[in-house]
Amino acid sequence: MSRKPRLAVFKFASCDGCQLSLLDAEDELLAICDRVDIAHFAEASSDLQPGPYDVALIEGSITTAEDAARIRRVRLDSKFLITIGACATAGGIQALRNWANVDDWVDSIYPSPEFISTLSTSTPIAQHVHVDFALHGCPINYHQLVDVLVALAEGRQPRIPSHSVCLDCKHRGTVCHVVARGVPCLGPVTQSGCGALCPAYDRGCYGCFGPSVPANTSSLLNKFRMLGQSPDQLVPLLRNFNAAAPEFQRAADQLTILRSNDEGTPS
Amino acid sequence: MAQTSAVLFFSKPRLQSLLDELRTRGYCVVGPTIDQEAIIYDEILSVDELPRGWTDEQAPGQYRLRRRDDDAWFGYVVGPHSWKKYLFPPKTTLLSAEKTANGWEFIPRADDSTSFALLGVRACELAAIRIQDRVFLDGPYQDPLYRERRQRLFIVAVNCTQAASTCFCTSMKTGPRCEQGFDLALTEIDSGFLCDVGSDVGQDVIAVCSAVEATSEQQQSAASARQQAVDQIERRMDTSDLPGLLLGNLDHPRWKEVGDRCLSCTNCTMVCPTCFCSSVTEIRDLNMDRVDRERSWDSCFNPDFSYLGGSLVRNDTASRYRQWLTHKLDSWQNQFGTSGCVGCGRCITWCPVGIDLTEEVAAIRETSTP
Structure with missing residues (x-):
């Protein structure tokens, strides 16, 4: 690839732990920056560049109507979309609401429930848009993330074992x-x-x-x-x-x- | 080899002298010890680390450590580890390459300098080492790491004096008596160890134990201790129609039935002392300046292991179980001139859901289509 792929990181309903694991890759971070151009990563920089992006890393699940619309816009802006972590890939711990009455929970947790507007379910990204690759884990293994990013830059398949x-x-x-x-x-x-x-x-x-x-x-x-x-x-x-x-x-x-x-x- | 025919005897504390002597000679002594609620194999510095007074109780999918009534030092059978981890390590870097101004420079694996002395090798495990010798050393392509470690290996075998419910070495004709392939072979009795010498090095090393010729009474106690193991073996595998039975029944409905129970988790192949499959991966560093070629244990139960030409060849658990069992008991014979199974029972005990290959073979035979 003659130019470095443009990378964006987007957060949905999540704890930020998976995107932090990219920042935790301290030894590799400079080398990663040599291979990819980090264009949009709010956790790392306030310089948020607009799309289109070659690669989008998606953290978090869909729990609000706004996010359901936002993920569609991100998809349109991104060539290759990767979900990172259990929330984006499987709905996360917050998917426990799928078996409960979300209004009861909101009433019992928040002092002013009227400010909360949320869906009754937490759903993985793949239920909303096409996902090109999924990285599992709560949190993800950053070595796997680095391998996926390098594999993309090199045009090869990532090496992510699927065994038990x-x-x-x-x-x-x-x-x-x-x-x-x-x-x-x-x-x-x-x-x-x-x-x-x-x-x-x-x-x-x-x-x-x-x-x-x-x-x-x-x-x-x-x-x-x-x-x-x-x-x-x-x-x-x-x-x-x-x-x-x-x-x-x-x-x-x-x-x-x-x-x-x-x-x-x-x- | 000048093999002594006399059976020797030495008292239990003398085993420490043997350990010390092996260490003085540069061996890393590995043997049974208690860890993680099981008897595993690890480096041993003192006889105090042996599982004295402990035993193992085994059943399909179940293993429990239990106190013995006596203070036997080797009063257990076999555990979750096998000796293959020392000769064929779970993970090894085979080769590296570094980018230089003149192109790639290949760096061969450094010669391995570890000499292992294995303490407490059972008859079925000696048989497993013989089988892996054929796999890794026979034929035109030898495994260099295996060869280096194998050539320097010192083996202190220990005869079984009891059996687990999962043992079937008598069916596979691999035990329980240690007959060949050791430097020393011990039989434990209350007062000490009887010792058969199997090599010149063994002869040399045993001198430190001040061993004397065993009395006929001691030999009698040892014989009845060994007989106890034979008498306790209840599990059987009929091998009269192997090879042939399994490869002749590739469409048997039992494969589907066992496939429904099998977790495809790879545990049986990992604990098996003869399973030898591995994957080789080339790992580049981020700057693209260095590549390491790594080999690690893999398994025919891992779906990715049958990835060929863009798809999975064995894409369901039944076909993977069938691949493993037909290879282990049937096609292994054509490939290596021996069965791949030594009857140690590890795959039965350590299968989380207790799948028992002796039962599977019997079920296929029962409704075999000749």
Whole structure:
């Protein structure tokens, strides 16, 4: 490419953690600036240049009518659109509202609820516009982000592994929590990306990087049920940062049906 | 090799002298120790780090550490780690290249200087090392790192005196008795260790233990301790129609059924002491001045591993499970002249959902289409 690709970063409903991981890439930041031209990144600079952009990084989910309109404008302005993180890719933790009454929540949380105007759902970017590439994680792994940016500049495919967290645990020599301790761990159905961090620190995987391919949630949940875990314990495990990722959503919804059956709710 | 036929005996504290001697000779001694609620393999400096008085209880998809009634030093079976991590490390840089004024300069991997002494290698694990020897050393293309580490390897085998419910080495004819491929082979009894010497180096090293010829009484106790392991093995795999059975039943409905249970999480292949698949990736630094060629353990259960010509060749779990099992038990024979399975049972224990290959083979045989 004769000229450096123009990069823009846009924030929607999110905590800013994923875009901050770009600033956290301190050792690589100067080299990144040699490869891409950062044209619009409010977190880093008030010099916000107008589009069109070659690459747009999208953080956050869609929770307001304004944002639903704004993402369409961003899409029109961007050649290649990448969602970064669990919010943009799967709706984020705020997608828990999808199972609740959002007005009740607003009333109970905000002292002046009349100033809040929000949609009843939190939805991933891909439900609104075409997404060219998705980076998973809560937050994303900045090494993966750097690889995606360099891959774009070089015109090659990014190297983002899609295998389960288990493979990383085995590389590190971490002993399986499900097998050795009977602890529910989402590692076998979660995509790699964190390097199997939590299992190395004595906890099961929380599924931050979302469902792996394939995510055989029904087989794994059967196992957890055999270990004595009730749907009441398993539903929150799945309804977390990636609650609205289709595989986790389906699995948790099925568990709630089981829960009602367990409680003997008349049909 | 001048092999002694006499079986030797030394008292338990003398094992520390053996460790010290191996370290003096420049070996990094690795052996069983307790970590993360399991008996794993790691560097051992003192016999106090051995899992004395502990054992493992295993079942499909389940492993628990348990206290023993006695103070046995090697009173466990096999755990989540295998010795392959020392000969075929999970991640290695094979080659690097750096940009210079005159073009790319290739930097070969530095010779590996680590000498490992493995302490506590079971018969099934000796068999696994023999199988990986064929994979990495036979034929025109040898793996240099494996070769360097293998040539310097010192093996202290330990005979099993008990078996787990997942063990089936007797079916695979790999154990439980350590018969070849070791420098020293120990059998633990209450009063100490009986020791078979398997190499000249072993003969040389054992001198520090002040070992004496074992009495017939000690030999009798060792024989009955080893027999206990044989008697405890309940799991069986009928190998009479292998190879052939699985490759002759590629369309068997059981593949779909096991595919529904399988998580495709790669655990079985990672814990398997013979699985050898890896991926090689070239990683460039951001300034494009340096490239590292990295090899890391990969798995046929990883969908991306079958990415060929723009698409996934094995795009569903059933086909990936079928690929693994037919290779392990069937086509491995044509490729390497041996089965790929040693009957250690790790893939059964460490499958989070407890898929048992002996059951899968039996189910396919039951309704096989000849």
